[in-house]
Amino acid sequence: MKARLRLGVPWHLVTLMLLSLPSINFNVCHGQTDDYESPAAPPPGLDECNGIFLTYSFTSREKEYPKVKNASAQAWAFKSLATITNTGEHELKGWQMFVGFQHKEVLVSASGAIVVDGDDFPVAVGNGTIFAGNPQVDLKTAIETAGDFTQIAAQIEIAGSVFGIKPPGVPMPKNIKLVNDGYKCPKSTLRGNNPHVLMV
Numbered sequence: 001m002k003a004r005l006r007l008g009v010p011w012h013l014v015t016l017m018l019l020s021l022p023s024i025n026f027n028v029c030h031g032q033t034d035d036y037e038s039p040a041a042p043p044p045g046l047d048e049c050n051g052i053f054l055t056y057s058f059t060s061r062e063k064e065y066p067k068v069k070n071a072s073a074q075a076w077a078f079k080s081l082a083t084i085t086n087t088g089e090h091e092l093k094g095w096q097m098f099v100g101f102q103h104k105e106v107l108v109s110a111s112g113a114i115v116v117d118g119d120d121f122p123v124a125v126g127n128g129t130i131f132a133g134n135p136q137v138d139l140k141t142a143i144e145t146a147g148d149f150t151q152i153a154a155q156i157e158i159a160g161s162v163f164g165i166k167p168p169g170v171p172m173p174k175n176i177k178l179v180n181d182g183y184k185c186p187k188s189t190l191r192g193n194n195p196h197v198l199m200v
């Protein structure tokens with residue numbers, strides 16, 4: 001299915017829905033105000049992604065043991081949140097999202113998803129990994145659920161360890177993308193001047 005799907009939900013509605021999703025919290029780490037509060041324009045990519053909207057946001061970190069002098073060998077416990085939202089006209093069956101981790105990340109938990117091809121936690125994902133929904137395998141459309149976010153979106157709450165990047169640097173993945181066939185997405189972009197939200 002290569003046909004381009006038209007975005008069925010106007011952006012201001014998506015914004016409202018995102019705002020009303022209680023556990024989305026983009027900026028805990030730096031305490032900045034998120035653009036969602038005054039969305040001047042849709043983020044680049046939203047209406048080019050054939051109706052699937054992906055985000056990855058870094059939430060927090062704390063230095064963990066062992067504490068070492070060599071900054072690039074220091075481990076940090078981190079938390080982040082990835083989301084996938086079906087804003088299109090068609091149900092997305094068996095969603096899979098790639099997150100291009102690149103800082104020797106070791107995941108210890110990922111609620112809302114499983115690591116495809118991963119063994120039990122902890123799992124080393126420093127070359128990137130694919131998440132699939134668990135228990136929410138499919139994402140329905142807003143149209144067939146009257147915009148019920150619990151059915152059109154999934155969230156992956158990620159916890160793990162990451163190496164090297166100390167504040168104010170933010171250990172972001174290289175990229176995020178939808179793995180499912182039939183969708184064409186632009187490259188993921190950092191959100192405006194905010195270094196800890198990546199979206200497609």
Ligand SMILES: *[C@@H]1O[C@H](CO)[C@@H](O)[C@H](O)[C@H]1NC(C)=O
Binds near residue numbers: 070071072073
């Ligand atoms: C610091 O740690 C990095 C990553 O483990 C390592 O490649 C590098 O050789 C270390 N540098 C020193 C001076 O030990």
Ligand SMILES: *[C@@H]1O[C@H](CO)[C@@H](O)[C@H](O)[C@H]1NC(C)=O
Binds near residue numbers: 126
């Ligand atoms: C990442 O890829 C490199 C090169 O293929 C490999 O040596 C390394 O073990 C991989 N790391 C992980 C965590 O899979």
